[in-house]
Amino acid sequence: MDSFNAGAPRHNSGTPAQRRRLLELCWQHECDIDPMILRARQLRHQGAWPQAVCLEQELLPLF
Template sequence: MAIPFHEPGCWAWSDALQRQHLSLCWALECDIDPMILRARQLRRQGALPQASCVEEELLPLF
């Protein structure tokens, strides 16, 4: 179910509807670094320590 962001009253959406809309937006992302996508996938799978390790690799070195 696609929900137009400009829909009047979108600020009053329920939490569930906001999460659904955010998930739909994330599904459209195609130019994100593969490591970021991997970290998200690990978090969704409940592998939090592994996701944290991948995220640490993304931190700047300075």
């Protein structure tokens, strides 16, 4: 296990709804992530794939 995940609990069980809720709770704590990245994640979660891809293209480096 790498140092990034060393303290992270493993949650392999539970229903899909429980796992989704856990993921949403984790996202709330990711305040250091760029809001545009979080928005792209939210769009994907909502099934808005074309909008998410478009937003991700805006986040790509220009060089």
